[in-house]
Amino acid sequence: MLSVVADTVTNPSPKTSGPPRKGRFFKNIWFFIPAIVLTLLVLTAIFAPLLAPYDPIKVSMREKLLPPFFMEGGTTKHLLGTDKLGRDILSRAIFGARISLSVSLIVIAITASIGTVLGISAGYLGGRTEAFLMRVTDVSMAFPGLLLAMLLSVSIGPGFWTVILALSILGWAPYARLIRGEALRVRGSDFVAQARVNGASPMRIMLKHVFPNVLNPLIVVMTLAVGFIILAEAAMSYLGIGVPPPEPSWGSMVADGRSEIDRAWWISLFPGIAIGLVVLSGNFLGDWIRDKLDPRLRQV
Amino acid sequence: MSEIVLRVENLRTSFFTRRGEVKAVDGVSFYVRESETFGLVGESACGKSVTALSILRLLPEPAGRIIGGKVILEGINLLDISKKAMRAFRGKKVSMILQDPMTSLNPVYTIGDQIAESVRLHQGLPDNMVQPEVISALRLLRIPAPEMRLRDYPFQLSGGMRQRVVGAIAMSCHPRLLIADEPTTALDATIQAQYIALFQEVQKKTQVAIIFITHDFGVVGKMCHRVGVMYAGKIVETAPTRVLFQAPRHPYTIALINSVPRLDRKDERLYSIEGQPPSLMNLPPGCRFFPRCSVSETVCREQEPPEVKVGDEHLVSCWKVK
Numbered sequence: 139m140l141s142v143v144a145d146t147v148t149n150p151s152p153k154t155s156g157p158p159r160k161g162r163f164f165k166n167i168w169f170f171i172p173a174i175v176l177t178l179l180v181l182t183a184i185f186a187p188l189l190a191p192y193d194p195i196k197v198s199m200r201e202k203l204l205p206p207f208f209m210e211g212g213t214t215k216h217l218l219g220t221d222k223l224g225r226d227i228l229s230r231a232i233f234g235a236r237i238s239l240s241v242s243l244i245v246i247a248i249t250a251s252i253g254t255v256l257g258i259s260a261g262y263l264g265g266r267t268e269a270f271l272m273r274v275t276d277v278s279m280a281f282p283g284l285l286l287a288m289l290l291s292v293s294i295g296p297g298f299w300t301v302i303l304a305l306s307i308l309g310w311a312p313y314a315r316l317i318r319g320e321a322l323r324v325r326g327s328d329f330v331a332q333a334r335v336n337g338a339s340p341m342r343i344m345l346k347h348v349f350p351n352v353l354n355p356l357i358v359v360m361t362l363a364v365g366f367i368i369l370a371e372a373a374m375s376y377l378g379i380g381v382p383p384p385e386p387s388w389g390s391m392v393a394d395g396r397s398e399i400d401r402a403w404w405i406s407l408f409p410g411i412a413i414g415l416v417v418l419s420g421n422f423l424g425d426w427i428r429d430k431l432d433p434r435l436r437q438v
Numbered sequence: 439m440s441e442i443v444l445r446v447e448n449l450r451t452s453f454f455t456r457r458g459e460v461k462a463v464d465g466v467s468f469y470v471r472e473s474e475t476f477g478l479v480g481e482s483a484c485g486k487s488v489t490a491l492s493i494l495r496l497l498p499e500p501a502g503r504i505i506g507g508k509v510i511l512e513g514i515n516l517l518d519i520s521k522k523a524m525r526a527f528r529g530k531k532v533s534m535i536l537q538d539p540m541t542s543l544n545p546v547y548t549i550g551d552q553i554a555e556s557v558r559l560h561q562g563l564p565d566n567m568v569q570p571e572v573i574s575a576l577r578l579l580r581i582p583a584p585e586m587r588l589r590d591y592p593f594q595l596s597g598g599m600r601q602r603v604v605g606a607i608a609m610s611c612h613p614r615l616l617i618a619d620e621p622t623t624a625l626d627a628t629i630q631a632q633y634i635a636l637f638q639e640v641q642k643k644t645q646v647a648i649i650f651i652t653h654d655f656g657v658v659g660k661m662c663h664r665v666g667v668m669y670a671g672k673i674v675e676t677a678p679t680r681v682l683f684q685a686p687r688h689p690y691t692i693a694l695i696n697s698v699p700r701l702d703r704k705d706e707r708l709y710s711i712e713g714q715p716p717s718l719m720n721l722p723p724g725c726r727f728f729p730r731c732s733v734s735e736t737v738c739r740e741q742e743p744p745e746v747k748v749g750d751e752h753l754v755s756c757w758k759v760k
Contacts, residue, residue: 328538328542329545332536332542332604332607333544334528335528335533335534335536336555336608337526337527337528337529337530337560338559339522342559347544350544351544
């Protein structure tokens with residue numbers, strides 16, 4: 139933050155700020171690279187119909203198991219090759235971004251909201267509310283998530299919303315734990331005491347005073363969760379309890395290629411790389427934000 | 439004589455812990471008038487702050503409980519009204535300033551927002567009326583260039599400035615009573631003197647009644663009109679400040695005033711009171727100061743002393759005072 143301010147002060151004209159600007163990029167490289175990667179992937183997901191060269195679910199048995207263009211037998215018509223039903227891998231990976239990214243964004247929004255509300259209530263109100271909420275949280279954390287996901291998939295049928303439900307139903311617990319701890323810290327602070335003295339209601343204190351002060355760790359955990367949820371969705375698709383075929387998701391594509399891995403490794407590899415990119419970007423971005431928000435590392 | 443703003447009658451507050459009942463405040467009575475500053479002095483853990491929190495009904499729950507007495511503000515007993523009605527009193531009719539200015543402000547809001555919050559909460563003004571109220575509150579506390587300061591965050595202000603902002607929040611809704619719990623303890627001596635002068639100015643302008651909690655007799659002398667001396671959960675002596683300094687009657691008050699270091703006397707050693715205050719969990723049956731008192735008699739050990747009026751507004755609880 140300070141360096142940005144200093145730069146604009148010493149270099150009021152943008153023309154003269156060549157070297158510092160470059161320096162800023164490299165100093166924050168662990169913000170820019172993952173941010174760019176994630177932005178590109180989100181754009182890819184949004185504009186999938188425009189970017190994908192083929193229909194991702196169109197079967198073409200004559201063109202099955204074509205290798206990527208750079209290999210012998212490969213063609214530039216199918217840049218990343220085709221799967222065993224002759225579907226274009228590139229198109230499927232592009233459309234797969236839609237499911238994988240939207241699942242993770244929706245799940246994060248749901249789990250973070252539930253976890254924050256419960257965590258702040260438990261931490262600020264204390265007493266029986268806290269005891270009850272935290273025991274529920276403990277149970278949720280102890281429950282095997284995959285088992286519940288399978289159960290849901292079997293009982294209400296697999297699908298996009300089943301995946302979201304399965305990942306959200308237990309996923310709020312770590313947020314509740316974290317936010318409760320933070321809320322406890324904020325509850326003891328003098329400005330909360332001062333707010334009480336000024337006549338603010340518990341609701342108002344939780345919304346206006348506790349919530350903004352637990353945002354930092356919340357943002358960090360939300361960013362780190364991107365990778366985790368994509369992996370969980372991929373695992374569910376791989377086990378056949380995710381979004382059902384022929385709809386492409388990265389996880390189900392990796393699973394598809396499993397049986398052909400010895401002769402057509404590209405079916406699994408490219409969606410696998412996409413998963414890896416998102417997970418890594420999420421983690422790097424989360425780390426970067428955490429470092430920036432850590433008051434011990436921040437200069438005021 | 440001006441109107442009495444707050445009257446506390448026989449207030450009793452206890453903390454119920456696993457090891458037993460702690461009688462933190464045990465039958466405290468006093469009153470404060472308009473434009474008057476009432477000092478509440480005593481050593482640590484004598485019940486000063488608990489008295490203040492009891493008035494606002496902000497005791498740490500569920501351990502702390504008010505078990506008796508009355509707190510009458512403008513004819514209403516604050517101990518009888520609902521929680522919601524009590525919230526409407528806090529910050530509006532009664533404000534409180536906490537000890538540490540460094541942490542009493544929320545770091546994520548500008549000071550303008552924080553004062554505005556209180557104004558909106560209690561005065562129900564339309565949005566365009568809030569800003570002028572905020573600026574006049576800042577001006578009341580003599581914060582320079584209030585229009586600019588509005589947009590500052592707490593970390594951009596010095597300790598003294600922050601303490602003034604806390605004061606501005608407290609005064610923003612024109613309260614009848616202000617409780618200040620050791621507001622000067624965290625400030626250095628020069629800022630302290632300025633702050634006291636500022637308080638006196640604010641009081642002159644607003645006629646607010648102030649309860650000033652402190653353990654610093656220097657501050658008491660400068661700031662307070664009347665003083666109540668607390669010992670082990672009771673007020674042992676109440677008197678106008680000048681009377682208290684010139685003719686203290688209770689042995690504890692006398693000992694306290696003697697233990698204030700003085701520059702004009704060259705004693706070899708500082709005077710100090712022997713022994714420790716009694717445990718509030720099992721109090722002795724008689725006078726609470728009895729074990730440490732230099733003039734005690736048998737009766738002191740057996741019976742609690744009654745409160746005796748020894749002069750104009752001068753009350754003492756001691757068997758030796760007639």
